[in-house]
Amino acid sequence: MSVTDHSHTIIQLSDVSFAYGDEMVLEHVTIPVHRGDYLAIVGPNGGGKSTLLRVLLGLETPRSGSVSLFGQDIKKFKGWKKIGYVSQLATHIDVNFPMTVQEVVLMGRFPRLGLLQLPGKKDHEAVENALKEVGMWEYRDRRIGDLSGGQKQRVFIARCLAGEPEVIILDEPTVGVDVKTQKQFYALLQKLNTTMNLTLILVTHELDVVDHEATEIAYINKTLVYHGVPKNFVHTEYFARLSGKEDVHV
Template sequence: MGNNKGIPIIKVEDISYKYSKDLVLEDVSLQVPQGAFLAIVGPNGSGKSTLLKLILGVLKIQKGEVELFGQPIRQFKDWQKIGFVSQKANSFNTGFPATVFEVVLSGLTKKIGLFKIPRKEHKKKVVKALESVGMLSFKDRNIGELSGGQQQRVFIARSLVSEPELMILDEPTVGVDQKNVQQFYEILDMMNKQLGITLILVTHDVATVTDKVTHVACINKTLHFHGDACEYNELNEEELSSIYGHGVQLLSHNH
């Protein structure tokens, strides 16, 4: 990884954002060091997805500053360093006529070039990505035949195939059953610890991942808590309630 160790991979400074008159984020600042696994948590409508869209350049910054890999987002061009996995499992068109192999290969479209023939090295990368998420034996299956959890593992492989340094996942386990959720988090753990990929995970299910994440950020319009996972685990119910209002049951630690 060519990144300077001292520079945070993401730096968000004093970000505020409003849709028409509704302020959804207010003066949010946080940094994500290289190699971190950050969980972003908060109730529905707390601004988590808006923050991701600002980091990914999908929304234009209204106030504040975002830096990626040490560069202001306006100047940042190296988008292949960043992988993104959304809540696809919940809404994927099951009639889509593509094999698992083809879906993952499509993650290399930029590198291969549109309508160009993939070379042997590209196919090797697809095999490696599918192996790392335990889906190689499904490579010839139609993506629409898979369960939600299996589809999400394929979408992770699609992001992995271009060898990103940062992976952002927006509630990727929505619509995935509990057994597959555990396997899914094991894969994220492996990507972070073995492949050295910095991860940002927006989740409602932080109690399930606190043994895997390194940092937690609690957002409810403003940033209420940002620290390492151990500090977060030590918050009592009262402190969590003050962040979440009535949403504290989402974060019970009795797993």
């Protein structure tokens, strides 16, 4: 089991509101993330889940409220190497992009290197360890575009791991991936959470994750509707909506 340290909040969204033009997408969202958490962000389409991630990553600036990362305001935050990010890119990557698996994973080390610094032995070792951790070392010389969706996702996780982050943030990582591969992928995430005590935050539609693997659930529909442990969430009307037991599109 992962060890969630409730005394140690590493990410704090406080009263965050965000709008695209005049359209409010997030309103007064407050979520603390503790070290060791496995937080699944769920909610209906257009409810603001991915926007919340983008605000948290500094890719969008909130209209009001604040985001703090590792105790520092996001505007002053410099420790980005502590955060790994897996975007939705992996599921629709250009198949002709000329990059090997090893080259992709090595990029995870770049935030740790200075401007003139070239990757050295330590960086290549980190790449090897990360690829072995996700079971993709044998594929190191293959082109990223030649891999299956699930394999690409593993490579993207390896890219994060190579950077030795404390938190990994994933935006709908298994869109377009078959159910069996999804299960293997989430088993890998759980292993990272429990054995390496990595904090995980992901936007997902997969109810198995909500039900069995995450330690915290945040249900977002413009506002934070629910935030708590999965065992309570599965008995709420929101879980019923997500699982299609109520007639609400997810």
